[in-house]
Amino acid sequence: MTLIETNELKKIYLLGENEVRALDNVSLKINTGEFVAVMGPSGSGKSTFMNVIGCLDEPTSGRYLLDGIDVSKMERDALAQIRNKKIGFVFQGFNLLPRTSALENVEVPMLYNNTPPRQRKDRAMWALKALGLEGREHHHPSQLSGGQQQRVAIARALVNDAPLILADEPTGNLDTKTSVEIMELFVRLNEENKITIVLVTHETDIASFSQRTIRFLDGHVISDKATKR
Amino acid sequence: MISIPSTFKISLRALRVNKMRSALTMLGIIIGVAAVITMIAVGKGTSEKLSQQIATVGSNMIIVLPGSTTAGGIRGGFGTQMTLTRADAEAIERECSAVLLVAPVLNGVAQVVYGNQNWSTGVYGTTEAMLEVRDWGLVAGRNFTEQDIRNSTKVCLLGQTVVDKLFGGMDPLQQTIRIKKVPFTVIGILESKGQSVIGQDQDDVIFIPLTTAQKRIFGTTMPGMVRTIAVKARSAQDLNRAEEQITQLLRQRHRIGPNQEDDFSVRNLTQMLDLAQQASKAMALLLAAIASISLLVGGIGIMNIMLVSVTERTREIGIRMAVGAKTWDIRLQFIIEAITLSLIGGMIGIVLGVIVTKFLSAFANLTTVISPFAVILSFGFSGLVGIFFGFYPAYKASLLNPIDALRYE
Structure with missing residues (x-):
């Protein structure tokens, strides 16, 4: 089943007099349950691609179907709702709320879909437990290691049962050992929970955990094939 | 939409993080509300005292006084003759x-x-x-x-x-x-x-x-x-x-x-006292108006600090938007934060105003009347100040682009 389908996606920025084609006719399909690595040098358009499929940015033209729904022309608030229900984000800098406990950080997405407080807490506890963070629920991000912080962020991405996780250089701030742990976690979520994962990275080691690698250059897809192991 | 109690909890946490800053921001509202309550109490006290005195003179009173003497061009005052x-x-x-x-x-x-x-x-x-x-x-x-x-x-x-x-x-x-x-x-x-x-x-x-x-x-x-x-x-x-x-x-x-x-003079006592009372009412109104200016200044303080807060928390706003916060979720969060600031300030201001009023009547020998109306009015007004001055920063926050907000350092 197709989860992500883009059709001649274009994103053009105007930088002064110059037109920058961040995405130029990108047409792709990603199926449910795939683990895809998106690679490319900086400025290749991979980040823009992630922002568009993450419903954070609108394409200049083209069509984007997420789970069969055309979201390319949706309003701001409708997009927020789509992000809330369908997409879990994992960032390089973790992006947790400071001075807020792990538990409350994981509860944040549920604040925006009317989950009752009791259920919010239960689900957040469940997600933290699933990621091996039992006993750390009341720690603030500053009291957690990088790997633990990233796991809190993944718990936050899972808590609304989103079918898609978008991870933007999730191991960029982590040491090699922790990076491998986090990547194994993604593999497990992909295999056991059938969650579709799209991962941006520029490290081949990290990309090697995926099944499929898409390479970007100057706004174009230059290669799209099974990942070499 | 995000529930009000959850938003309120978020606001309280945000205000606790910057205790000193929140306290100083509230101070403007505290002084404003206390001033309004005290001024209205003093004004009302004065005019009530006057009206009691008017009642003791007797209602609708006119007094006729005799005229003055004139002896060799020197005129005495009323009542000399x-x-x-x-x-x-x-x-x-x-x-x-x-x-x-x-x-x-x-x-x-x-x-x-x-x-x-x-x-x-x-x-x-x-x-x-x-x-x-x-x-x-x-x-x-x-x-x-x-x-x-x-x-x-x-x-x-x-x-x-x-x-x-x-x-x-x-x-x-x-x-x-x-x-x-x-x-x-x-x-x-x-x-x-x-x-x-x-x-x-x-x-x-x-x-x-x-x-x-x-x-x-x-x-x-x-x-x-x-x-x-x-x-x-x-x-x-x-x-x-x-x-x-x-x-x-x-x-x-x-x-x-x-x-x-x-060779006589007719004085309308009641009318004179009425005039005095009108003057005292006008005075009270003027004092309250001046006091409410300080409430307004307090409101500007709130807006200022909320704008700083929005800038500081751009990344937080980006995170919330990324995980599904809608325009009004963000707006409500900051408006409620401003209202919380102004209402807590308002409550402290009421307490302070009552204390100052009691102090004035005990030591400065002023008649004061604390009216529930003034208390409700200034409390409500401080809430309105919060909404009014919190709206622009909240509006600004809600218009942020999630991508830029997430990247904000």
């Missing part, structure tokens, strides 16, 4: 349609003696109408009768101060006191009226029949002379008409030509 008579008073009552009651007065200061106590006080010779003209009741005994006036009986009514000074704890009724050595029987005790507008003790008086005062106490050169005439108009609307009628009548009776000055 006795130009009014009891007949004038009777004529006013008879002929002026706007007048309800008239009480002529002949007064002076006299030494009064009871047993081994003595006291100098104001002795007023008047008629039985006096009590009604001044809206003055008796706590014990009876008023004069027409017969007392006609027969110049030696009876008197005592004010509370005189009772206290002469009798201590004893019952003065039917006792005999001496006024300028003339024995008088106490037949009534006046109720207490307290201080007048100018701070005079209104209870330091003795009323005796006018005729007795004329014949026995203040033996005047011309019989029938009175010092002042107290007049009660039919209603507040009749005050001006009564004033005109009295002036016209007395000019006629005193045979004053068209170009001559009056």
Whole structure:
């Protein structure tokens, strides 16, 4: 089943007099349950691609179907709702709320879909437990290691049962050992929970955990094939 | 949409993180609300005190004073010449349609003696109408009768101060006191009226029949002379008409030509006090207006700090948007934060305002009245300040682009 389908996606920025084609006719399909690595040098358009499929940015033209729904022309608030229900984000800098406990950080997405407080807490506890963070629920991000912080962020991405996780250089701030742990976690979520994962990275080691690698250059897809192991 | 209690919790946490900053921001609102409450309390207290005093003078009161003497081009003040008579008073009552009651007065200061106590006080010779003209009741005994006036009986009514000074704890009724050595029987005790507008003790008086005062106490050169005439108009609307009628009548009776000055003067007491009250109300309003400016300044402080807060928390806003916060979720969060600031400030301000007000009435001898209306008004106003000054920063926050907000360092 197709989860992500883009059709001649274009994103053009105007930088002064110059037109920058961040995405130029990108047409792709990603199926449910795939683990895809998106690679490319900086400025290749991979980040823009992630922002568009993450419903954070609108394409200049083209069509984007997420789970069969055309979201390319949706309003701001409708997009927020789509992000809330369908997409879990994992960032390089973790992006947790400071001075807020792990538990409350994981509860944040549920604040925006009317989950009752009791259920919010239960689900957040469940997600933290699933990621091996039992006993750390009341720690603030500053009291957690990088790997633990990233796991809190993944718990936050899972808590609304989103079918898609978008991870933007999730191991960029982590040491090699922790990076491998986090990547194994993604593999497990992909295999056991059938969650579709799209991962941006520029490290081949990290990309090697995926099944499929898409390479970007100057706004174009230059290669799209099974990942070499 | 995000639930209000959850938002409120987020706001409280955000405010706790910057305790000092939140406290200083609130200070503006605290001072504003406290100032509004104190000013309204002082203003209301003053005007209430005035209206009480107006009530003690007697409603719809006009007082007629005699004119001045002129001797060799030197003019004395009002009252230096006795130009009014009891007949004038009777004529006013008879002929002026706007007048309800008239009480002529002949007064002076006299030494009064009871047993081994003595006291100098104001002795007023008047008629039985006096009590009604001044809206003055008796706590014990009876008023004069027409017969007392006609027969110049030696009876008197005592004010509370005189009772206290002469009798201590004893019952003065039917006792005999001496006024300028003339024995008088106490037949009534006046109720207490307290201080007048100018701070005079209104209870330091003795009323005796006018005729007795004329014949026995203040033996005047011309019989029938009175010092002042107290007049009660039919209603507040009749005050001006009564004033005109009295002036016209007395000019006629005193045979004053068209170009001559009056040899008497008519004063509308109630109107003077009303003016004083209006002035005090205007003053109170002005003070409250000035105080509310400080509330406004406090509001600007809130807006300032909320704008800083939005900038500082750009990344937080980006995270919230990424995980599904909608425009109004973000707006509500910051508006509720501003309202929380201003309402907590408002509550502290109310407490402070009440304390300052109590302090003022205890130590600065000011009459103050804390009205629930002022409290609700200033509390509500501080809430509105929060909404008003919180809206722009919240609006700004909600317009952020999630991608830029997430990347904000």
